[in-house]
Amino acid sequence: MDAEHMGDDLATVMFTEEQIQDRLRELAEQVWADYHDKDVLLLGVLKGAVMVMADFMRALPGSAEMDWMAVSSYGSGTKSSGVVRILKDLDTDITGRHVLIVEDIIDSGLTLSWISANLRSRGPASLEIVTLLRKPEAAKVEIDVRYVGFDIADEFVVGYGLDYAEKYRNLRVIGTLAPHVYS
Template identity: 65%
Template sequence: MPQTHPHPDVDRVLLDEQQIRERLAELGEQIAEDYADEPPILVGVLKGAVMVMADLARQIDLKVEMDWMAVSSYGSGTKSSGVVRILKDLSGDITGRNVLIVEDIIDSGLTLKWLLSNLRSRGPKSVEIAALLRKPDAARVDIDVKYIGFDIPNEFVIGYGLDFAENYRNLPYVGVLLRSIYED
């Protein structure tokens, strides 16, 4: 059911709480089936993936470990250049392990492409991606994403971990931010 009273800075709700919850349950079930014999280590990408990681992990009926990375891409404003640095690295070794990167959103794919290369260089058994959102029209590189929650239009979205200037992450839905907020 659509959110009837979104935050005043939200133009419209794109995905409500129930839609997100149902899709994460479906993804969790599929991940549990795919990794039944050898559970993955979930690697969340801070800060945006916190909500997705927490809710998705609870839907995976396996023993899964969780770890976190924080990366920063250099660029101007809201655009990524693909030049990345690690702000927080993994706590453990992933050699020989199945790794499932958990992302909130895939825009250009430049940072994720770098992250995939970095993690693959560490000798894991496999590296796959689960993303709540993907913007196909914003893609600048081709990234193979095994688990996708929703493909969305190329609009500025907030909520459910997604932010603008570190705000709005706590909204329980994904909404389109009013242009007047980020174009000022």
């Protein structure tokens, strides 16, 4: 789905398809410089990270494994509840593995902080995070994120995997919604 298919639901385009892909390629190069000699396991958090995973993974100049986890921390609204529950756990035993969490967005950081602690307790050799977007002003906990695509303002964004009430994930760009969508 392209921006012109959004009718008047989209208020602004924050990142075009090209900007997203260019930045993911840069992140992939950076990551590969650090992981080329390691057997890296990319860990995606469903469902928002689906698009980032697909494009980031293909931008890597070498092979990497992938696994997925699903947690609930958001309802259909726009604010983090802080309550995290595992809906689908990993298939992989990450003991002694080099794990790289692939995220779409870090908002309050509460979800990722919980996931990181949970994964650390399983004894990985290393655990780092790559995220396409981060909202520094919204941070409620400090998280050490090694690879960040873009820092953005504390605004709700949709597209490229990010949803509002499960809609707009298939939008190719990332943008903000018009106020009438929320009411």
